[in-house]
Amino acid sequence: MILTARTTRGREKTAINALESKVKGKDVDIRAVFHPEDLQGYIFIEGNEADIRKVANDARNINGIIDEEVEVDEIEKYLSEEQEDIKLEVGDKVEVIGGPFKGEEAKINRVDETNREVTIELLDAAVPIPTTVDADMVRKKAQQ
Incomplete structure (x- = not known):
């Protein structure tokens, strides 16, 4: 199951990091978390619905879960693009x-x-x- 979480706009990656830290070392069924760059204020979480809700409920910068399951084909366009990681260096x-x-x-x-x-x-x-x-x-x- 894939659910959408509302996040603080511009803090999607912080929300993902908060989720990852809550999941580490715990027995929860969250398989993937992902944020498309051109969709601000939302992240997608794949896993067991109860576990997603439990972990997202007290994760920083997550403002709630949208009560509608997302199908893979609806977000496939975001998954197929490979993005180049831009390297930041001293002096830039x-x-x-x-x-x-x-x-x-x-x-x-x-x-x-x-x-x-x-x-x-x-x-x-x-x-x-x-x-x-x-x-x-x-x-x-x-x-x-």
Whole structure:
């Protein structure tokens, strides 16, 4: 069974990480969790309905389960595309796409691949203060 969970918009990957941490080491039937990039505010969870509801109920950034099962053919278009993982590196110029600094330009000072975080320095700030944000909250700017 596949169910759809409503999430805080822009926090889909955080919600997935919260679910994964709740499932680890527990005897629950959740087989897959997935978020299509172009569908903000929702994630799909495959598994036993009772287990999905129990785990999602107290997972961070999940705001509820939609009471309608999703068929695989309805989400197949999202599954067939392979997405290229864009590598972030120290010195890259990025745009912050979420959180309190949304819309700001920044430069990457450090990359923590284990925790999927980057330490950035805002370019337009009067005093440059290093700030650590989720790597999903920045988008690499095109080279000029």
